Amino acid sequence: MSEQQKSALIVGASRGLGLGLVETFAGRGWRVTATQRSPSPGLARLASDSVRVETVDIDDDSAVATLRDRLGGETFDLIFVVAGVATQAHEPLHAVPRAVAAQVYLTNAVSPIRLAEAFRESVRPGGTLALMSSVLGSVALNESGGWETYRASKAALNTYARSFEIRHRDAGLGVLLMHPGWVRTDMGGAEADIDVATSVAGMADVIEGRLGRSGVAYLDYRGETLAW
Numbered sequence: 354m355s356e357q358q359k360s361a362l363i364v365g366a367s368r369g370l371g372l373g374l375v376e377t378f379a380g381r382g383w384r385v386t387a388t389q390r391s392p393s394p395g396l397a398r399l400a401s402d403s404v405r406v407e408t409v410d411i412d413d414d415s416a417v418a419t420l421r422d423r424l425g426g427e428t429f430d431l432i433f434v435v436a437g438v439a440t441q442a443h444e445p446l447h448a449v450p451r452a453v454a455a456q457v458y459l460t461n462a463v464s465p466i467r468l469a470e471a472f473r474e475s476v477r478p479g480g481t482l483a484l485m486s487s488v489l490g491s492v493a494l495n496e497s498g499g500w501e502t503y504r505a506s507k508a509a510l511n512t513y514a515r516s517f518e519i520r521h522r523d524a525g526l527g528v529l530l531m532h533p534g535w536v537r538t539d540m541g542g543a544e545a546d547i548d549v550a551t552s553v554a555g556m557a558d559v560i561e562g563r564l565g566r567s568g569v570a571y572l573d574y575r576g577e578t579l580a581w
């Protein structure tokens with residue numbers, strides 16, 4: 354690995370946007386550690402000297418700790434938690450079983466921040482912690498309703514991320530809450546606006562352009578700031 358080679362840990366990379374981010378960063382010369390929950394054919398195809406595949410379920414704190422220990426003292430320019438779920442997202446809160454609503458909250462809001470806390474010292478000085486949010490996490494921009502449990506979970510993620518950044522401000526890391534656009538993935542569906550390649554190229558541009566900047570920002574894949 355050359356001294357200048359950037360490195361990323363991309364969590365939740367078995368398919369969709371995570372897989373696309375792995376391919377894009379590796380294509381830009383980064384060394385990438387990518388995680389899956391179970392064997393991913395897409396990641397198996399990308400595995401190489403510059404793409405290492407690890408396994409973790411972000412809802413499992415002990416698995417997160419085991420991954421951190423396995424990676425030892427390795428540090429990254431970017432840690433990007435992409436994993437997320439949208440279970441029964443089309444139904445209003447009152448129609449969703451409590452356990453389902455709670456699980457969406459845990460996976461989308463609690464687990465990414467707990468992972469960030471566990472890996473905080475694995476972000477290099479001047480590095481970036483990115484968390485996959487959504488425009489649907491914006492309270493201010495919610496003028497159409499719908500996607501209630503999902504919206505609330507991403508709004509909670511935004512809130513936790515701001516507190517995380519304040520708690521660790523002395524460390525000088527950059528915290529990015531990213532909206533990838535409405536993207537054609539299993540979650541986004543076939544009618545979505547843009548393809549994975551467009552979204553991940555935009556997010557990679559935004560991230561590369563902000564390396565070394567501290568503070569917290571809520572941005573879309575074109576680098577536009579979103580209202581909280």
Ligand SMILES: NC(=O)c1ccc[n+]([C@@H]2O[C@H](COP(=O)([O-])OP(=O)(O)OC[C@H]3O[C@@H](n4cnc5c(N)ncnc54)[C@H](OP(=O)(O)O)[C@@H]3O)[C@@H](O)[C@H]2O)c1
Binds near residue numbers: 366390437534541545
């Ligand atoms: N697509 C869009 O239009 C859109 C818009 C805004 C935000 N987002 C956000 O972007 C992220 C990726 O979405 P996507 O469209 O690529 O969705 P996707 O195709 O459904 O992929 C979701 C990914 O998250 C992983 N994952 C889910 N729960 C996990 C857990 N507990 N631990 C580890 N990995 C887990 C999945 O792994 P498995 O393969 O093991 O299930 C999969 O790799 C999500 O956070 C989503 O909310 C997407």
